[in-house]
Amino acid sequence: xxxxxxxxxxxxxxxxxxxxxxxxxxxxxxxxxxxxxxxxxxxxxxxxxxxxxxxxxxxxxxxxxxxxxxxxxxxxxxxxxxxxxxxxxxxxxxxxxxxxxxxxxxxxxxxxxxxxxxxxxxxxxxxxxxxxxxxxxxxxxxxxxxxxxxxxxxxxxxxxxxxxxxxxxxxxxxxxxxxxxxxxxxxxxxxxxxxxxxxxxxxxxxxxxxxxxxxxxxxxxxxxxxxxxxxxxxxxxxxxxxxxxxxxxxxxxxxxxxxxxxxxxxxxxxxxxxxxxxxxxxxxxxxxxxxxxxxxxxxxxxxxxxxxxxxxxxxx
Amino acid sequence: xxxxxxxxxxxxxxxxxxxxxxxxxxxxxxxxxxxxxxxxxxxxxxxxxxxxxxxxxxxxxxxxxxxxxxxxxxxxxxxxxxxxxxxxxxxxxxxxxxxxxxxxxxxxxxxxxxxxxxxxxxxxxxxxxxxxxxxxxxxxxxxxxxxxxxxxxxxxxxxxxxxxxxxxxxxxxxxxxxxxxxxxxxxxxxxxxxxxxxxxxxxxxxxxxxxxxxxxxxxxxxxxxxxxxxxxxxxxxxxxxxxxxxxxxxxxxxxxxxxxxxxxxxxxxxxxxxxxxxxxxxxxxxxxxxxxxxxxxxxxxxxxxxxx
Numbered sequence: 230x231x232x233x234x235x236x237x238x239x240x241x242x243x244x245x246x247x248x249x250x251x252x253x254x255x256x257x258x259x260x261x262x263x264x265x266x267x268x269x270x271x272x273x274x275x276x277x278x279x280x281x282x283x284x285x286x287x288x289x290x291x292x293x294x295x296x297x298x299x300x301x302x303x304x305x306x307x308x309x310x311x312x313x314x315x316x317x318x319x320x321x322x323x324x325x326x327x328x329x330x331x332x333x334x335x336x337x338x339x340x341x342x343x344x345x346x347x348x349x350x351x352x353x354x355x356x357x358x359x360x361x362x363x364x365x366x367x368x369x370x371x372x373x374x375x376x377x378x379x380x381x382x383x384x385x386x387x388x389x390x391x392x393x394x395x396x397x398x399x400x401x402x403x404x405x406x407x408x409x410x411x412x413x414x415x416x417x418x419x420x421x422x423x424x425x426x427x428x429x430x431x432x433x434x435x436x437x438x439x440x441x442x443x444x445x446x447x448x449x450x451x452x453x454x455x456x457x458x459x460x461x462x463x464x465x466x467x468x469x470x471x472x473x474x475x476x477x478x479x480x481x482x483x484x485x486x487x488x489x490x491x492x493x494x495x496x497x498x499x500x501x502x503x504x505x506x507x508x509x510x511x512x513x514x515x516x517x518x519x520x521x522x523x524x525x526x527x528x529x530x531x532x533x534x535x536x537x538x539x540x541x542x543x544x545x
Numbered sequence: 546x547x548x549x550x551x552x553x554x555x556x557x558x559x560x561x562x563x564x565x566x567x568x569x570x571x572x573x574x575x576x577x578x579x580x581x582x583x584x585x586x587x588x589x590x591x592x593x594x595x596x597x598x599x600x601x602x603x604x605x606x607x608x609x610x611x612x613x614x615x616x617x618x619x620x621x622x623x624x625x626x627x628x629x630x631x632x633x634x635x636x637x638x639x640x641x642x643x644x645x646x647x648x649x650x651x652x653x654x655x656x657x658x659x660x661x662x663x664x665x666x667x668x669x670x671x672x673x674x675x676x677x678x679x680x681x682x683x684x685x686x687x688x689x690x691x692x693x694x695x696x697x698x699x700x701x702x703x704x705x706x707x708x709x710x711x712x713x714x715x716x717x718x719x720x721x722x723x724x725x726x727x728x729x730x731x732x733x734x735x736x737x738x739x740x741x742x743x744x745x746x747x748x749x750x751x752x753x754x755x756x757x758x759x760x761x762x763x764x765x766x767x768x769x770x771x772x773x774x775x776x777x778x779x780x781x782x783x784x785x786x787x788x789x790x791x792x793x794x795x796x797x798x799x800x801x802x803x804x805x806x807x808x809x810x811x812x813x814x815x816x817x818x819x820x821x822x823x824x825x826x827x828x829x830x831x832x833x834x835x836x837x838x839x840x841x842x843x844x845x846x847x848x849x850x851x852x853x
Contacts, residue, residue, distance in 0.1 A: 237646030245634040310630040314686070317594055317624040318647040319616045 234320050238328035243335060252336075255297065260290045260340045261347060268352040279352035284435035287344060288370065288408040288428050294337040295374035296381065296395045299329055303382025304391040312472045322470040326379055326463070333375045334368070341367050357442030365445060366438055366452070370431040373455035376462025377427075380486065383470040384478055402428040412436075424498035430454050454497040461493050546605070547572050547694055547725045548593060553602035554749075555588050562588040564749040565602065570727065570742075572693075575720050577740030578729040579832075581840055584746040586729045587627060590696050593727070594624055607694060620648060623687035625697040629679065631671045637682055638667040641689060648690035661685040661715055677708025684715055695719065695726045701735060713739060737832040745839055752839050760835055767834065768804035771796040772811065773824035785810030796824065804829065 246252045267286055272278035306312050315325065345363075348354040356363060377398060385391040403409055405419060406428035415423055423429045430451035437443040437451075445452070465486055471478065548570035555563040563585045570576055580586050591597045592604055595611035595618060604611055609618045631640050638654065645651040658664045661681040666674065674682065680700055687695055697716075701709040709732070716739060719726060730736050736743055737757050745753035753760055770787060773795050780789045780797045787801035801807040804827055815822055 234647045237643050241632055241635055241639065241643045244639065245632065248634040306632070310626070310628060311632055313596075314626060314629055314631070315647075316596065317619060317626065318644060319619045320647045321616070 231321065231324050235324050235328050235331075238320075238324070239331045239335075242328065242332040246332065246336060252298075252302075256294065256336055256340050257343060260286075260344055263290070264344055264348055265351075268348060268354075272352065274352060276353035276355065279348060280354040281440060283344075283348060283354055284432050284439050285408040285410075287341060287367075287435055288406075288431045289403050290340050290344065291337055291367070291370045291431060292374050292399060292402055292408070292428055294340055295333060295371065295378040296399050297378075298336050299333045299375060299378030300381035300385065300391055300395055301388075303329055303379070304385050304388055307471065307474055308387050310473075316472040322472070323467045326383070326467050326470055329382065330375050330379055330463070333378065334371050337371050337375070338367065354439075356439050358438035358444065362445050363435075363438045366431075366434045366448070369434065369452045369455045369459075372459040373427050373431065373462075376459055376466055379466035380462050380469065383466045384483070384486065386474050386478070402426050406432065408432045421498070424501040425494040427455065427458050427494075427497075430497070430501075450500065454500070457496070458493055461489050465489055546570070547607060548727070549605040550593075551603045553589075553592065553604055554600050555585070555592060555597065556600045562749055563592075563599070566749070566751060567602075568744065568751060568754065570725065572725050573720075573723055574741035575716065575726045575728055575739050577736035577743045578727060578746065579733065579736055579743060579836065580746035583748075585749040586746055587698060588749075589746070590698050590727065590729060594622070594696060595619070620690065621693055623690065623692035623695045625680075625683045625687045625695070625700050627698040627702070629683035629686070631679070631682070633672075634670065636668055636670055637663055637674070640671055640682065641685060644686050645689050651690045652688075654689075657685045657689045660688065660718065662711060675708070677704050677711060680704060680708070680712060681715065684712065688719065693725065695724055697726060698729050699731060700728070701730065701732060709735065733831065733833045733836055743832065745836065747840055753835070757832060761830055761832065763835065767830055768801055768807075769828040770799040770801055770804060770807060771824070771826040772799070772822060773797070774815070775821040775823055778818060778820055783811070783814055785814065796826070 246256075263286060267282050268274070268279045272282055312325070345354075345356075349356075381391060381394050381398070385394050406412075406423045406426040408428045408431070412420065412423060412429055412433060433451045434448045434455075437448045469478065469482055469486070546569050548568075550569075551567050553563055553566040554561070562583075566585075566589065578586050578589070588597065592599050593606050593611060595615040598612050606618055607621050609621075611618055632643065635643065637658070641654050641657055645654065651657075655664070658667050661684050663678060663681055663685065666678060671679070671682065684697075684700060687697065700716075701712050704712070713735065716726060716728070720739075728736070728740065740757060743753065743755065743757055743760055744751055753763075755763075769790075770784065771793060772784070774783075774797070783789070783797075784799050784801070784807050786803055787799040787807040790798045790800050792798065799807070808825070808827075811822075
């Protein structure tokens with residue numbers, strides 16, 4: 230019966246997603262906008278540069294889909310009292326959590342496939358590795374970040390407090406991890422910090438498949454970290470799930486969340502130096518052609534860079 | 546026993562929402578729950594639904610503890626919340642199917658739709674429904690697993706008279722099916738018309754409990770009687786046992802404790818003065834009079850709880 234409830238919820242959520250113009254905008258139009266921004270303007274239509282920036286873009290979209298795409302609808306449903314109506318049925322909190330998470334996997338998959346397809350046909354990007362390996366890495370990435378969205382969705386009190394919490398997680402993950410800039414190109418101090426961020430391991434895995442053409446066996450380290458992270462988030466969100474905003478969330482619960490993530494990410498940071506993340510992306514095969522392409526600014530804000538003749542130019 | 550409550554109390558910080566409620570509700574029939582805002586009605590039903598734990602005392606619903614046996618209990622009770630919000634972007638049909646999946650067994654969707662008079666709206670997006678249609682859909686959700694007990698929190702709140710009547714018909718049908726219905730409401734006429742038993746709460750305590758007839762008998766006797774006579778008479782002392790209060794147009798208004806005796810006496814008085822009665826109107830005390838008397842402005846609570 231739990232399975233029946235779970236399937237019915239996933240179906241209803243997917244129907245609502247496909248019928249919501251707003252949700253489709255954020256899952257389809259918004260990521261495409263980023264793709265054209267990066268592929269067209271940053272990579273100047275250069276297929277190698279476009280391929281090179283693809284893992285960062287995909288990672289950014291997985292993170293934003295997982296955080297904004299889950300947490301906001303969950304908090305909205307709680308605030309409107311929709312969860313309260315579910316609560317007086319026999320459905321359990323963990324079924325609710327799993328259904329929201331599964332819906333998010335589908336939403337993220339739609340964005341992921343769309344970006345890969347459009348970038349291939351428009352910017353001639355090529356995947357060096359296998360598609361099945363890419364699919365597996367996507368699932369690991371989604372599994373590691375979706376629980377973060379579930380957690381915020383479970384814990385955030387209302388629609389006013391949710392966006393700041395999401396931004397607090399999203400922006401450091403985007404700019405300070407390897408998703409805005411390839412890990413190997415980060416300054417040493419930022420590298421140590423980036424090892425604490427889950428996004429770094431998603432980018433690393435995607436780089437492995439897309440740019441370096443590696444198999445999954447070489448990516449066991451990052452994938453293991455993502456798995457541990459996913460289970461931690463899932464367990465915490467099931468434990469902290471709130472049907473109503475009025476249900477108290479104790480300081481102890483918040484401390485538990487933070488504590489658990491600090492422990493997991495410190496563990497990740499300790500083992501990460503053993504991975505091959507310090508190698509220049511594309512050092513085998515694809516070369517980051519010019520400093521321009523290197524800076525190809527996977528960031529969504531202006532950045533200046535030094536071009537070949539030494540003059541500083543404003544990229545975007 | 547469908548509901549058994551003993552010394553049930555609930556406090557929020559400094560507010561005592563319920564102060565030691567004890568009552569039993571037997572199977573079948575509609576039990577009306579009345580009381581002003583803040584009387585503890587919603588707190589009471591939310592404890593029964595397992596949405597809130599009591600501060601002290603005990604509540605048993607269908608022999609189950611709402612906190613400890615929440616899942617089993619929710620399979621057997623149907624709940625209509627004070628404000629029901631439905632999941633986004635689904636049709637009436639899809640919404641019912643979604644909720645039906647949460648129960649081990651449920652009634653046929655077509656049957657549920659027709660029982661709440663929404664068959665024609667089954668393809669409509671829920672957001673396009675009127676207030677009355679939404680409340681009927683909420684009733685459909687509450688009844689689709691054929692529960693033994695229904696707990697309905699102000700199901701007609703904010704509806705127009707026609708929409709309210711639609712809900713009343715559905716409730717009567719459910720009662721005829723042998724369901725036990727705990728119905729909280731702001732509308733006294735609704736409770737008077739539908740309920741087999743009325744419980745009035747005030748500041749977290751039961752101040753009246755009994756059948757509507759029993760409670761009305763307890764209301765301070767004050768029927769109002771209007772009469773119109775074909776020729777001028779001295780209105781004072783015309784109606785035995787009733788006091789003359791004034792004119793309402795051509796009608797003479799009297800107040801009496803015993804309306805039957807007053808009308809019999811009036812007949813004799815008219816005969817002796819050779820006058821004819823053109824019109825007669827009688828307003829008996831209503832639940833509203835009792836309610837105002839109990840809750841009223843005086844602040845003095847008169848306890849007329851019927852001995853069980």
